[in-house]
Amino acid sequence: MTILVTGANGYLGNNLVKRLVAQGRNVRAVVRDPDKTVKRLGGIVSKIEIVNGDVREREQIRPLFEGVSTVIHLAAIAIEKGGATYDTVNHQGTINVVDAAVSAGVTRFVNMSQNGAAPDSPYAFLRSKGRAQGYVAEHAPRWTALRPSAIFGPQDEFFNTFARLLKITPIMFPLVGGGKALFQPVSVEDVVEATVRSVSDDSTIGKELALGGPEVLTLGEIEKRVMQAVGARRVMIPAPIGLLRPAVWVMERVLPGSPVTTGLLDLLALPNVIEDNALVSHFKMDPTPFSGRHLDYLRANTFSGTLAKFLRDATVN
Ligand SMILES: NC(=O)c1ccc[n+]([C@@H]2O[C@H](COP(=O)([O-])OP(=O)(O)OC[C@H]3O[C@@H](n4cnc5c(N)ncnc54)[C@H](OP(=O)(O)O)[C@@H]3O)[C@@H](O)[C@H]2O)c1
Secondary structure (H helix, E strand, O other), rough: OOEEEOOOOHHHHHHHHHHHHOOOEEEEEEEEEHHHHHHHHHEEEEEEHEEOOOOOOOOOOOOHHEEEEEEEEOOOOOEEEEEEEEHHHHHHHHHHHHHHHHOOOEEEEEEEOHHHHHHOOOHHHHHHHHHHHHHHHHHOOOOOEEEEEEEOOOOOHHHHHHHHHHOOOOOOOEEEEEOOOOOOOEEEHHHHHHHHHHHHHHHHOOOOOEEEEOOEEEHHHHHHHHHHHHEEEEEEEEEEEEHHHHHHHHHHHHOHHHHHHHHHHHOOOEEOOOOHHHHOOOOOOOOOOHHHHHHHHHHOOOOOHHHHHHHHHOOOO
């Protein structure tokens, strides 16, 4: 019973693989970057099978699925760069993964979708994730899809970006878009828990389950909590999206590890809020709040790590 995980050295991926290994499961981790794999999965390399695969390479990945019973598909991009597009990675890549799974006789498929994903979304990222899930629903064996809101935890990109920006902005801090965008931050541990439970919970088959934290928060409140967590005080300056857009456009082109793109800025217009939180309604869990000790991880950010991240796109955590 081998579980194949795509995107295994990613943020969600390495946390999930560690949990599966702790449960004594056989894991085949599909990765591309050896250095990132050592950094993220170094402690458990002897306990998992590591294979190299790019989900865009339809024929190359097929053999990786031999002997696999379950696929957990996480590989995706939130930012298009280096020729990798939402369509080739998120949509076509998912088609390749599903087809490889079907050919190999895989019997269970868990797809990590996204809150807001829809095949007709006006936002390219959400559209690619929606189309990917559309293909999963039509072709994947005994599938479950999970749709988290923004995920927080030690290696997250979104919330850590605010903590990193605080390292390089001494007096003032931008209240992005006036701080009005809505989120329901969900902890990585809760998403991992829902994912591993889904694998063996047949009542999740054929369902798209939305995952969120216990609170709906404005971006302004999120920024405030990040500041409190790292012990910073700044004058908050409202920064309308229209004003930020040109700066972000330049950052996107100049910084290899730009934390934001104009496409992601656009997404702030869409509330990232969950209607029926499956962590509560289906899994009967008590979701972790985006507050208190759960935000201690944000303090681990350093000035040099921030520069390494933004200037070299280094894996700093
Ligand atoms: N983070 C969130 O807040 C959030 C919220 C909702 C849903 N999700 C979903 O959760 C999943 C995991 O996201 P994450 O936050 O863990 O992102 P992440 O840290 O960026 O991980 C993405 C993983 O996908 C891999 N990948 C990217 N392109 C690939 C390709 N062409 N072939 C093979 N692997 C490829 C990456 O490997 P490389 O390092 O080699 O590129 C990485 O291991 C995604 O499907 C995402 O849409 C995330």
